[in-house]
Amino acid sequence: xxxxxxxxxxxxRQNRHKAMEAISVxxxxxxxxxxxxxxxxxxxxxxxxxxxRHEPLHEGKAKxxxxxxxxxxxxxxxxxxxxxxxxxxxxxxxxxxSDLLPQKSCPLVKATVGWFAxxxxxxxxxxxxxxxxxxxxTKAGAIIESFGHTxxxxxxxxTKESEESRRYWRESVKSxxxxxxxxxxxxxxxxxxxxxxxxxxxxxxxxxxxxEFRKNKAVPxxxxxxxxxxxxxxxxxxxxxxxxxxxxxxxxxxxxxxxVHVAGKASPRxxxxxxxxxxxxxxxxxxxxxxxxxxxxxxTCSSNRMFNDMxxxxxxxxxxxxxxxxxxYLKACTCPIxxxxxxxxxxxxxxxxSYKGDGVIYQAFAGCQVYEMEQRSVLAAMEREGIPIxxxxxxxxxxxxxxxxxxxxxxIESLKNRKxxxx
Amino acid sequence: xxxxxxxxxRVNNMNLVRFRFWFQIAAFAFIVYGGYIGLxxxxxxxxxxxxxxxxxxxxxxxxxxxxxxxxxxxxxxMGYAGYAFLISLAMFAVWFWVLNKGWCGFVCPLGxxxxxxxxxxxxxxxxxxxxxxANRGKIKSIKYILLLLLLLLPVMIANSVLGIPKLPxxxxxxxxxxxxxxxxxxxxxxxxxxFYIDFSSKTDTVMTTLGMxxxxxxxxxxxxxxxxFCYFCPMAALQYVFSxxxxxxxxxxxxxxxxxxxxxxxxxxxxxxxxxxVTSKNLVTEDCTLCxxxxxxxxxxxxxxxxxxxxxxFESTKEGFILRMxxxxxxxxxxx
Numbered sequence: 001x002x003x004x005x006x007x008x009x010x011x012x013r014q015n016r017h018k019a020m021e022a023i024s025v026x027x028x029x030x031x032x033x034x035x036x037x038x039x040x041x042x043x044x045x046x047x048x049x050x051x052x053r054h055e056p057l058h059e060g061k062a063k064x065x066x067x068x069x070x071x072x073x074x075x076x077x078x079x080x081x082x083x084x085x086x087x088x089x090x091x092x093x094x095x096x097x098s099d100l101l102p103q104k105s106c107p108l109v110k111a112t113v114g115w116f117a118x119x120x121x122x123x124x125x126x127x128x129x130x131x132x133x134x135x136x137x138t139k140a141g142a143i144i145e146s147f148g149h150t151x152x153x154x155x156x157x158x159t160k161e162s163e164e165s166r167r168y169w170r171e172s173v174k175s176x177x178x179x180x181x182x183x184x185x186x187x188x189x190x191x192x193x194x195x196x197x198x199x200x201x202x203x204x205x206x207x208x209x210x211x212e213f214r215k216n217k218a219v220p221x222x223x224x225x226x227x228x229x230x231x232x233x234x235x236x237x238x239x240x241x242x243x244x245x246x247x248x249x250x251x252x253x254x255x256x257x258x259x260v261h262v263a264g265k266a267s268p269r270x271x272x273x274x275x276x277x278x279x280x281x282x283x284x285x286x287x288x289x290x291x292x293x294x295x296x297x298x299x300t301c302s303s304n305r306m307f308n309d310m311x312x313x314x315x316x317x318x319x320x321x322x323x324x325x326x327x328x329y330l331k332a333c334t335c336p337i338x339x340x341x342x343x344x345x346x347x348x349x350x351x352x353x354s355y356k357g358d359g360v361i362y363q364a365f366a367g368c369q370v371y372e373m374e375q376r377s378v379l380a381a382m383e384r385e386g387i388p389i390x391x392x393x394x395x396x397x398x399x400x401x402x403x404x405x406x407x408x409x410x411x412i413e414s415l416k417n418r419k420x421x422x423x
Numbered sequence: 424x425x426x427x428x429x430x431x432x433r434v435n436n437m438n439l440v441r442f443r444f445w446f447q448i449a450a451f452a453f454i455v456y457g458g459y460i461g462l463x464x465x466x467x468x469x470x471x472x473x474x475x476x477x478x479x480x481x482x483x484x485x486x487x488x489x490x491x492x493x494x495x496x497x498x499x500x501m502g503y504a505g506y507a508f509l510i511s512l513a514m515f516a517v518w519f520w521v522l523n524k525g526w527c528g529f530v531c532p533l534g535x536x537x538x539x540x541x542x543x544x545x546x547x548x549x550x551x552x553x554x555x556x557a558n559r560g561k562i563k564s565i566k567y568i569l570l571l572l573l574l575l576l577p578v579m580i581a582n583s584v585l586g587i588p589k590l591p592x593x594x595x596x597x598x599x600x601x602x603x604x605x606x607x608x609x610x611x612x613x614x615x616x617x618f619y620i621d622f623s624s625k626t627d628t629v630m631t632t633l634g635m636x637x638x639x640x641x642x643x644x645x646x647x648x649x650x651x652f653c654y655f656c657p658m659a660a661l662q663y664v665f666s667x668x669x670x671x672x673x674x675x676x677x678x679x680x681x682x683x684x685x686x687x688x689x690x691x692x693x694x695x696x697x698x699x700x701v702t703s704k705n706l707v708t709e710d711c712t713l714c715x716x717x718x719x720x721x722x723x724x725x726x727x728x729x730x731x732x733x734x735x736x737f738e739s740t741k742e743g744f745i746l747r748m749x750x751x752x753x754x755x756x757x758x759x
Contacts, residue, residue, distance in 0.1 A: 161699070163556045190548075201750030208741055242753055310750060312685035312720050319550040324688060331698075332683035343682050346701070350679055354724075 011120045015054050017092040022051035025280040029224055032290060035260050037221060039251045042244040043228050046236060047279060054122040057237060058082045062184060065125025067112070067141060068133045069306050070156055070329045075177050075322075077196035077238065079184045084125050085234035087302065088112045089278030091396040100143060101136075106367040107396040108278065109136040116144045123235065125149075127183060129176060131156040134337045134370050152179060159339050160330050173326040190318045197311050197321060203238060206245045207307035213252045214296045215355055218261035220252045223272065223295020224285045230303040231279045263294035268358040268415035270295045271351045273344075273378070275365040276302035281396050284363045287405050293412045297355040299348050305334055336370040344374070345381045352387050359388040359415045361408070366395045388415060434736070435743045439719035443529065447538065450530040455611050457481020467511055469519040469662055470531045473608040475599070475617055484604070485515040486573065486658050490596050494577040516665045523669035524662060524707055527653060528714030532611075533604050537645035537652060541691075544646050552647045559693055562654055563709065570657035573598040593626030598657060600630035603641040649691040653712060663709045672730045673713060677701030679726035686717035686727065697727075719747055 008016070026044050030036065049055050062081040066073075069085070076083040088094075088111035097105075097114030115121070127150045130141035138153075145151040155172045157165035181188050207230065213220050229248065233241055270288055272295045277285050285295060298304050309332035313324045334344035348360060360382055364371035375391050382389040390411040394404060453462060454472045456479050464472070464482030472482040492511055495504040519526065527534050544551065554562070576597040579590045599605050606617040620635060621627040644651035653659060680701050687698035692710045697717050700706065706727075707713065718727045721739030728738035745751050 198748070198750055199753065201745070201748055202753050205745045205750050208745070239753075309681065309683050309685075310722060310745070310748065312683075312688060312722065312744070312748065314689045314716075314720070315545050315551070317545065317548050317550070324685075327684055327688060332681055334681070342701075346678065347681060353678075 011118065014092055014096070014118055014120055018090050019052040019054075021090055021092060021280045022047060025282055025286070026052075028286055029222075029228065029282075032286075033222055033262060035255075035262055037225065037248070037251060037255070039244065039247040040225055040228070042247070043225075043232050046232055047228065050122055050235065051280070056122045057235065058084075058123050063123055063125045064180065065128030067128065067130040067137050068156075069301050070131040070133060070333065071129045071154060071176070072173060072325045072329055074193065074196045074200050074311060074325050075173070075180065075188065077199060078188055078192040079177075079180050079186050080192075081180070081184055082237070084123055086112050086115070086125065086128065087234070087276065087278050088115050089281035089396070090115075091281070091398065093118070094396040101140075104367045106134075106136050106275075106365050106369075107281075108275065108365060108368070109140050111396065113140050113143055116147050116149055119147065127152065129154050129180075131172075133335060134368075136367075136369075152176075157330070158337055160333070161340070166327070166330065169330045170323055170326045173329075174322060177322065188318070190316070190321070193318060193321050193325075194316055197313065197325065199238065201310045203233065203242050203245075204307045204310045206242060206249065209249050210245065210252070211297065211304075213256055216256055218256070218259040219263060219269075219294055219296060220255035220260050221248075222262050222289055223270070223298070224282055224289055226295070227277050227282060227285055227298075227303060228279065230307065233306065234278075234302075263289070264292055266416055266419065268293045268412055268419065269356055271297045271299070271348060271355065271357040271360045272363070273299040273348055273360060274363040275368045275371050276300040277363075278302050283396075283398075283401070284361070284392065284394060284404065284408070287401075287408045288361060288412070291405065291409045291412050293408075293415070296357060297351040299334065299344065299351060301335060304351075308332065336374040341374060341377070345378055348378065349381070349385055349387070352385075357387070358419060359390065359411065361411070362389055362391045364391070364393050366393045388418065432740075432742075435738055435740045436746050437737075437743075438747060439715060439737075440747075443714065446529050447535040451532050451535045453481045454530065454532050455479055455481070455608055465514070467514040467518055469515055469658065470526045471533045471602070471604040471608070471658065473532075473602075473604045475605045476609040476612055476614070479609070479612040484658075485511070485518075486602075486661065487596065487599055489515075489661075490573055490577045490598060493574060494581050494595055496581045519662055519665050520669045521671070523666060523671040523713055524659075524711050525671050525713040526662070527656075527659060527712035531658075532608055533641075533652060533656075534650065534712065536607060537641075537650050538691075540642070540645045541649050549647075551649055553693060554648075556695065559695075565655050566657050566660040569598065569655065570660040573657055591624065591626045593624050593630065597630065601634045601637050603634075603638045603652065605634065606638050607641070650712065653692060654710065659710065659712075666707055667705075669707075670732045671713065671736075673706045673711065673715070673718070674704055674728050674730050675700070675706045676726050676728075677703070679723045681723060683722070685720045685722060689716040689720035691716065719743070 026047055030044055063084050064076045064081045065084050065086050067086055073083040087108055090111050093111040093114035094107045096118055097110030100113055100117055101110050129152050131154045132138045133156055141151045141153055154176045157168050159165050177188050270293050288295060309328050311324045311328045313321050334347050362375060362378060364375060379389055379391060392407060458479045458481055462481040466483035466488050467485045468482045469485055472480050472484050474483050474487050488511060492508045576590060576594045580592060580595055583589050609617050621631040641652050682698055684698045687695060690697055692712060694708055694710055696708050697706055715729050715737060718729055718737055718739050721727045722741055722744040723739060724741055726739050729736045
């Protein structure tokens with residue numbers, strides 16, 4: 001029999017490696033846990049479609065790349081474009097980026113840069129807006145631009161308490177809106193912005209409904225599944241996403257009635273914080289949930305921080321809507337790039353209290369300096385509050401699996417002991 | 424389990440803007456037109472029920488009364504006039520303790536007029552203006568200066584203080600002379616007689632001219648700046664002295680606060696503490712009007728609440744926030 005032999009191109013190889021990474025995580029999510037949720041199927045299929053089969057989702061639409069959560073998606077939707085958040089969790093892309101960035105850089109930034117360096121997208125952003133958040137993201141923008149891609153910086157202040165920073169950010173957002181509106185050849189109006197604020201707000205309200213179930217004693221949904229759902233919001237079509245989450249909520253309502261619990265009776269409840277787990281880098285969340293614990297809440301920018309705060313408009317006129325959207329992304333943000341971050345600490349404590357968490361797991365990417373630096377203050381605060389916390393550093397490489405598992409398991413065991421002692 | 428139809432939930436989900444709009448209209452009607460149906464809440468009201476609206480008013484403003492009470496020679500004041508003064512003050516305090524600063528946010532006719540002017544501005548899509556934080560801090564003291572003046576001037580008419588000769592009688596109601604309520608409230612009953620400049624004496628000329636200017640400022644100011652006049656209101660200063668023991672309170676649970684600033688954005692008085700203070704429990708600050716817009720704008724479960732004598736009346740909830748922002752449903756049909 002005759003078979004045609006072709007040599008795999010580097011893009012094909014990259015796609016194959018990414019597909020392998022993606023499918024192994026998806027399979028773990030689908031098969032390693034008890035009581036799978038039927039309506040999670042939409043999300044498994046979506047990730048398979050995008051990351052295994054590399055099929056585009058937004059053909060014919062203007063795709064606006066965003067480097068961080070701070071670029072208001074409300075304005076992008078209002079101008080009839082699609083936001084694509086470029087935070088990347090693939091080890092394959094991380095390795096490509098490693099050649100272009102200093103050795104000790106954050107794997108997320110390396111992966112994003114590597115993605116652009118290979119120029120291999122299923123939905124390639126037409127233009128990218130980069131808020132000047134952490135040093136590495138800020139500088140990455142310029143590197144990506146050197147590959148011939150259009151990157152526009154959006155100035156973001158690194159203090160949020162002062163009047164100046166509030167004003168500065170409002171001006172930044174206005175100028176972003178003007179640039180995008182020119183790019184799109186479409187005017188930002190009262191009605192299109194109001195509609196998109198409510199549309200994004202509705203998606204956020206669904207997230208809040210989802211998280212309510214996690215307060216239950218019997219938690220009907222895994223933390224890793226939740227990460228997948230929120231992660232899909234980075235790139236999915238918003239109406240499809242809301243439709244799928246509506247179905248998921250209906251199923252969870254049923255499961256909550258039947259008291260379906262996806263973990264064990266004595267499984268410790270974990271609040272997850274730190275560098276964002278981005279598909280397929282669900283390494284730590286999977287280790288946690290495979291070690292008989294359950295993530296009931298998180299404080300990360302790929303999930304809670306992205307959804308928690310909705311725009312609060314007082315006067316539904318264009319001027320107030322833009323300001324309220326701006327404030328949402330600055331004032332409510334608990335990103336560690338800010339000088340002081342008592343807000344983040346208070347949020348973590350509040351999450352532990354309201355979701356009845358038994359302990360906190362704080363994961364920082366090796367090279368993610370701001371999370372690494374904030375570790376001490378968070379640990380001290382948790383100690384004051386009597387909340388057990390585990391700090392782990394990891395990256396995208398598959399190599400430290402055994403060591404990480406040992407540490408997580410030991411922590412979870414100690415939480416179980418603590419629970420038993422309390423009884 | 425939360426009851427879907429519980430009263431508490433319905434209250435927390437209410438449309439505060441609409442509720443307040445109608446409440447203010449009702450209160451305005453009682454205060455400005457109540458007299459025509461024989462209503463009289465007395466003359467110690469902690470709100471601008473104007474004496475110059477003689478026929479219509481449903482009660483009388485205590486600030487007017489206060490100036491009158493203080494205009495006595497010292498020996499008289501040490502006798503019966505002093506007792507009368509203390510009794511009046513106590514009655515004012517009792518009225519005030521019921522609603523605390525809620526008198527400003529829900530009852531005060533001048534406050535209501537300003538809210539109407541704001542609504543008019545909103546309809547014309549003109550942006551509201553704000554003070555810078557620095558200026559915002561500076562103007563806080565003006566209301567206390569006005570209060571001090573309105574307390575001192577009547578005393579100085581009846582007595583020679585520190586060797587200064589007695590002041591002319593034209594200053595007997597110094598604040599009423601410059602209060603925009605004197606002109607605007609009677610105007611609502613068709614009485615425009617208060618729009619005048621009195622040339623009978625130098626003092627009267629100055630004071631009534633000031634009064635006319637302040638009315639103009641009031642109208643223009645509150646069109647561009649929400650609750651413009653309230654920043655300078657000596658009634659607010661007087662009220663604040665008695666605010667601590669009041670029954671209606673605005674409480675905050677700082678541990679639930681994310682400092683997102685939604686409450687600050689909603690606040691007509693631009694009170695920074697409401698968003699940034701995460702340690703105090705009682706958030707009725709000197710300029711607060713207890714309008715409760717902050718509670719309605721707060722997305723955190725139970726972070727802000729209106730509390731009456733220890734009972735939670737209205738508190739912030741996620742659900743309430745989402746409903747008020749109309750984010751509870753996808754109004755658009757799916758576009759593919």
